[in-house]
Amino acid sequence: xxxxxxxxxxxxxxxxxxxxxxxxxxxxxxxxxxxxxxxxxxxxxxxxxxxxxxxxxxxxxxxxxxxxxxxxxxxxxxxxxxxxxxxxxxxxxxxxxxxxxxxxxxxxxxxxxxxxxxxxxxxxxxxxxxxxxxxxxxxxxxxxxxxxxxxxxxxxxxxxxxxxxxxxxxxxxxxxxxxxxxxxxxxxxxxxxxxxxxxxxxxxxxxxxxxxxxxxxxxxxxxxxxxxxxxxxxxxxxxxxxxxxxxxxxxxxxxxxxxxxxxxxxxxxxxxxxxxxxxxxxxxxxxxxxxxxxxxxxxxxxxxxxxxxxxxxxxxxxxxxxxxxxxxxxxxxxxxxxxxxxxxxxxxxxxxxxxxxxxxxxxxxxxxxxxxxxxxxxxxxxxxxxxxxxxxxxxxxxxxxx
Ligand SMILES: Nc1ncnc2c1ncn2[C@@H]1O[C@H](COP(=O)(O)OP(=O)(O)OP(=O)(O)O)[C@@H](O)[C@H]1O
Ligand SMILES: CC(=O)N[C@H]1[C@@H]2OC[C@@H](O2)[C@@H](O)[C@@H]1O[C@H](C)C(=O)O
Numbered sequence: 001x002x003x004x005x006x007x008x009x010x011x012x013x014x015x016x017x018x019x020x021x022x023x024x025x026x027x028x029x030x031x032x033x034x035x036x037x038x039x040x041x042x043x044x045x046x047x048x049x050x051x052x053x054x055x056x057x058x059x060x061x062x063x064x065x066x067x068x069x070x071x072x073x074x075x076x077x078x079x080x081x082x083x084x085x086x087x088x089x090x091x092x093x094x095x096x097x098x099x100x101x102x103x104x105x106x107x108x109x110x111x112x113x114x115x116x117x118x119x120x121x122x123x124x125x126x127x128x129x130x131x132x133x134x135x136x137x138x139x140x141x142x143x144x145x146x147x148x149x150x151x152x153x154x155x156x157x158x159x160x161x162x163x164x165x166x167x168x169x170x171x172x173x174x175x176x177x178x179x180x181x182x183x184x185x186x187x188x189x190x191x192x193x194x195x196x197x198x199x200x201x202x203x204x205x206x207x208x209x210x211x212x213x214x215x216x217x218x219x220x221x222x223x224x225x226x227x228x229x230x231x232x233x234x235x236x237x238x239x240x241x242x243x244x245x246x247x248x249x250x251x252x253x254x255x256x257x258x259x260x261x262x263x264x265x266x267x268x269x270x271x272x273x274x275x276x277x278x279x280x281x282x283x284x285x286x287x288x289x290x291x292x293x294x295x296x297x298x299x300x301x302x303x304x305x306x307x308x309x310x311x312x313x314x315x316x317x318x319x320x321x322x323x324x325x326x327x328x329x330x331x332x333x334x335x336x337x338x339x340x341x342x343x344x345x346x347x348x349x350x351x352x353x354x355x356x357x358x359x360x361x362x363x364x365x366x367x368x369x370x371x372x373x374x375x376x377x378x379x380x381x382x383x384x385x386x387x388x389x390x391x392x393x394x395x396x397x398x399x400x401x402x
Pocket of ligand 2: 106
């Protein structure tokens, strides 16, 4: 089959904005080959970020605002795709698909007591709007398919980590530090069903919120760890933070703003009231690193499993204080960044969702049940065309597949 052009869009839980990447893709599953052609990052305006953050809080979110934001983000995604194509000098008629993660506003991987209280997840940024704005087939809404098969609906990037990092001689933990942290563990020479994955806990989410509050909204994150470097880690508070019940839950497990969002930071602010601004930031940053390292020793390392390499990605890899702490807590592993493997930490998830979307279109499973806890493999994703020509391009590809 020929190489195809596709676009991946990632709007992650840190709410920093939207990453867009134009790729060339060929092959499938473990033989997938990807080449990045162009990319861009669109930062959310602060009013958009605040509005989305409100939608993540069930106490203040309204149905009307969720519906409007779904269409608004679909339009934003469409504008970004059109901008990316202009930048690359490529016309929509040459692009097979755009695959979008969507903006998670709620994620509940485990149900409750009542019959109707089943697991659910919602990623907004409407696919019809995206397809209509671009004239390209849009793919998205991946997580519900995994949940339908009994999975946690995350981490989905595990499928792509297995393709990119599987190695005959090295066992690897691929660690994303976005809003939330998640890891994919790939033993040496792993078969797909030996891959394990789970959310380790907070990524930058708590650091960002603490910085945002203490700078009264002037700073959205601790750029280059500058604030943390000026502080000291408070051991007593660090140990108290480690007592959060999420860290004792066995994988597969996922989390989000529901556990580590506003209410969590409210209690952190109370518990740390007598510390300086810098000490508070240093402590949450060290804690973030420690949760990652301890999740490996509790849930990955055993008499059968060991980790040779840790490969850090996501925005947290740009925070040197956080990276130093990770080195400190992981003395027995070689700690790399995605860039050491010629992959941009910023773009990795957008590339990953392009790969997931492509597999959906060609009808191949794009998920690893042992990673998400699903009982069987599924093809994740939903497809929207809105325009005849977009549908026709996909139909031609499918004709070539047979
Ligand atoms: N130079 C930097 N110094 C410190 N932190 C940084 C730097 N650059 C990025 N970050 C952190 O990375 C975050 C963004 O990370 P990323 O884009 O990986 O998150 P995401 O994709 O939204 O999250 P997720 O993977 O959870 O969905 C920012 O909010 C910030 O905290
Ligand atoms: C529900 C949701 O959006 N989860 C995200 C979040 O952000 C990081 C972590 O928690 C991860 O498990 C997941 O995203 C990545 C892209 C994934 O599914 O692999």
